Amino acid sequence: MAELTYREAVGAAIAQEMRLDTNVVFLGEDVAAAGGVFKTTAGLLDEFGPERVKDTPISEQAIIGAAMGASMTGLKPIAEIMFSDFFAVCWDLVANQIAKTRYMTDGQCSFPLVLRSANGGGSRFGAQHSQSIENWAMAIPGLKVIAPSNSADVMGLLAASIRDPDPVMFFEQKSLYALKGEVPDGEHVESLGVAKIARAGTDVTVAALAAMVPRALKAAEVLQDQHGISCEVVDVRSLVPLDTQTILDSVTRTSRLVTVEENPRLCGWGAELASIVAEELFWNLDGPIVRITTPHIPLPSADELEDAVMPSSEQIVQNIKHLVD
Amino acid sequence: MAELTYREAVGAAIAQEMRLDTNVVFLGEDVAAAGGVFKTTAGLLDEFGPERVKDTPISEQAIIGAAMGASMTGLKPIAEIMFSDFFAVCWDLVANQIAKTRYMTDGQCSFPLVLRSANGGGSRFGAQHSQSIENWAMAIPGLKVIAPSNSADVMGLLAASIRDPDPVMFFEQKSLYALKGEVPDGEHVESLGVAKIARAGTDVTVAALAAMVPRALKAAEVLQDQHGISCEVVDVRSLVPLDTQTILDSVTRTSRLVTVEENPRLCGWGAELASIVAEELFWNLDGPIVRITTPHIPLPSADELEDAVMPSSEQIVQNIKHLVD
Amino acid sequence: MSKKKKDVNKSVKDEPPGILKGGAEIAIETRLRLYRTMYECRVLEQRAYDLFMQNLVKGTSHLALGQEAVASGFGTAMRPDDYTFCTYRGHNHTYVRGVSMVSILGELMGRECGLLRGKGGSMHLTSVEHGAMGSYAIIGAHLPVAAGAAWSAQYRGTKQVSVCFFGDGTTNIGAFHEALNFAVIWKLPVIFVCENNLYMEYTAIQDVTAVEHPAADRAEAYGLEPIVIDGNDADVVYEAASTAYAKARDGGGPSLIEAKTYRHGGHSRADPGKYRPDDELQAWLDKDPIPMYRERLVGLGIEESQLKEIESETDEMVELATEEARNSPSPSTDIAFIDVWADGGASWRN
């Protein structure tokens, strides 16, 4: 086991896969010579050279379009979009072209590509650099959607995403980049579509993603220690494919579901999960399904303001206490 | 009462508002001289002249950006995006700029504009010209989201959208354009944020939107006549603001909720509604919340294929029969 | 402005459409192939039009009647493993890659025999096995995608060229700009072909564009040579295409070619095209690429009978294709629920 930061795990996964497959190529803004503005891809240019690790202009449509065209003709591109908010400038390529073309062409083309991006709040970057947009991607048929919460998952799931024959949106929570964690030695690959029980429990299932996982875990500890409430924390990890089995199994055991989402309220992944459970496990439930989200607002910039709106472990504790009491 | 098509109601609403307020201006591709590719805006150029009714290049970012800049400096622009799928090419302007700038600037700017577009399936246009993207808009704080099901609502809600001081995404279901309906004489304006009970009932609340409303109504008739099941059909009309009061009242009475969505499965507005009801009316419910949606796939083009995937009144009947039995 | 226009005109090959060049260097077999291809495109799309009229084609459809010289010229100059990217107005560009008439007509009618078994429709014709890498229905998107395929060819060292067809209206969207700059800085083997048919949907391109030549007047913004060609002259197109292919294959990077042409009909099925002045339409009908090219061939000594044979063979071909497509069943609705993912499935959960 080596200890890697979440940031380092990104580069390690890409390097691992580039070593194994010369069809893997990587492009983005400031990713090569500068090693990425979050320094996630430092060293790749040196190891793999300028044919495989490429700096681009500020042309997100060209970046994603290039990845699409390359993927349908034999390469396995990884494209970086610096901040996930910027997917809005190239959403046509993502949502209308990459996601749909396999289906529209009766399965003639595949798009083995990864679009990775720094996602989420907590870094005081304000409303245009802090969004959690996993739900934008989840709403589009044809995209796989991954959002890891720790270094080992970054490495294993990013490697799996690169190997996957379908387009994968890989969201790195930027406030976690400095977080350290153990990563298995040697080649490390996990499977997409598998949730992880990050903490076992019996009273309530708490489904969380990315930066909300550590907060949910902390809340679970407090709830156990101070209130005798036992939470099972599920790290959803993969929104598409969604491991409904693990989640439904957990809720079957606990009879309660709380989701913790970083994104604004409306149409988040938690709503989807809530609707699945409300339909499929209705008779098993012992109480209302509760969603904890950022309110339906853009994110403010100042630290106190941002902290006030994003779901905190205290808020999770309060909500669950209230629910279970 | 005059009988207008859904298509004519669009032009009537714009004309009504342009007559009342010279700050209302209208721009889009092929909207002026040609009267729009769906002929919704025929006659506006003649009546209001080329200063107020303007043809643009194929430059959706410029169109939406122009509307934004004009709205923050005194005008009330209406911009047409020909097919709602094309919002993907200008999503940054919509989701990151228009929606967030009022909040980010501590309320300094308002954006009294309307972005209207032909939305939805059923016209055999294939995956890139048939999407229902109300949920894309609903997921973005700062956007109001309207989707009418009939001529009177088109007229009343579009007029209200134009008068509204906030940005409104106005989705016209293109397969309804030829549908005729009564529209009140004289100035006609409704309120945003009000759902309508399109049919009263006692056994189950069916929440539907746009083209799904007539299908839900037809299903309700069949269910009543053939199965003795009484459906209350709620035409949601306004996703943001959402009239939760009308919907929750209805579900309180019927104890059951079925949503009928045209969009692909994941993260649709129905999921949001389901999650609200699963949290707030859990103890009132008599059974699972059921969502009827298009599967999580792009839309196919051929008529039999498209019909096979979009929610039909038969499918609504089957689902509700199964639920209530 | 006046200075600017002169500059451009100096360096462009701008021929008034209809004045056909000699093109003596083109082999007669190639010429016959150009003629046959244009003629095939013409009858194929005329048939498509008839089928709309009989309500056998649903949804929408965009014909390129009058623009056949562009598809034929590029298609004929292409290598079999080159890549084509085109738009919703892509029947001809797809057809010239060797895709069968029956699969095209079948797709328009949404039949089992259709190229995409009805899942894509008229706007999305694609045949990867023929290098027809898709028809894209949202303006601009396929320009960067074509650049990406060219990047892949460059990386893999295959000498394949990617060619991307689009209209005049497309030059005003952002993706055009990004793709051109991107292709040039990476020196990609891609050819951008603007078919300037003077209109976007119903709006004249000159009413919404800051320059006279919507593509060529932008070429220098990317360090490219401005090229305007007579898109109704199959020989001119063939030569311009050959030059651009050779340049791309030799590592010379991208080209941007503006081919002036005209669509005989409206923008799409629903459009009678009434916004176009009668005399303009008539002038272009007089410059129909097919009869003009036929005349040239006759002038070059080709027997009338040989041309008649091409024509009757093609007419028969389209009849047979129509019959076969009409007799093809509707696709099983099962196929609507598959092939979202590479494993053939569509499920998003376990």
Add this chain to the structure above:
Amino acid sequence: MSKKKKDVNKSVKDEPPGILKGGAEIAIETRLRLYRTMYECRVLEQRAYDLFMQNLVKGTSHLALGQEAVASGFGTAMRPDDYTFCTYRGHNHTYVRGVSMVSILGELMGRECGLLRGKGGSMHLTSVEHGAMGSYAIIGAHLPVAAGAAWSAQYRGTKQVSVCFFGDGTTNIGAFHEALNFAVIWKLPVIFVCENNLYMEYTAIQDVTAVEHPAADRAEAYGLEPIVIDGNDADVVYEAASTAYAKARDGGGPSLIEAKTYRHGGHSRADPGKYRPDDELQAWLDKDPIPMYRERLVGLGIEESQLKEIESETDEMVELATEEARNSPSPSTDIAFIDVWADGGASWRN
């Protein structure tokens, strides 16, 4: 390519930075204002930098140290009711409209006295009452928005001009292209100012751009005159700005101006800017617009004492502003939950 470059050079005002023109026509009061404004910008942003170093500014921040002549030249030439649109590197462009130092520093520190009470932060400075219509943090977006404000001014007949500042890197994104074409065809009173500081974030603009002058070499693609100016010479900027404002106000339509300049520091807070060659950096430090302009003023007979007074007044101003901003409380967290809508609220349901 070589032909092209010559063409552009012929028609541009391309001065090597540092060679200051006489500019004898500019009134001395205006010159003093230009100097004062530059100096104010400089100390304001130096203070912002110090506050980062003390960890009193969270998040990110982008300084324009070295680029002050552009903001000052345009700001000074502007009419009070004109509109400014700028980027995340917008402290100076906002400040020159008359916004107070305390509200800018307060915003950077996320205090109650901040221009946006901490809701926007460094990247989104906006003061509608001063015509500072926003700082936009996603590349390209504000170009069409600025065009829209110009459209509104045109429609309302107010003779206001909209000016839009952006960087060299921004010229390669789609919105640039769409906005330029759009502004020209509608003849909008908008000025697009590209501050070419040679770098996007960490990548040199020349490595990712098909032409030498990222903005000016694209001007002709929109029928505009290519203009490159020395962006480090406040007089040159002021004159170019005045010309463009007059043209816009007279109904002459948009201008695109490329101002060559350089940022002394890194792209943003996190960046030491090490990717820039030492000699390049040194050469530009030697061309610092502020000491150069000061020297010119002295050469023109301005008393040293008068300049010192400006400087000490400004130094005191920034001290006071810093104190006031530091003493300002954090905003009440309540404000995070309001002002999504024009009614002041944030609710999406009844």
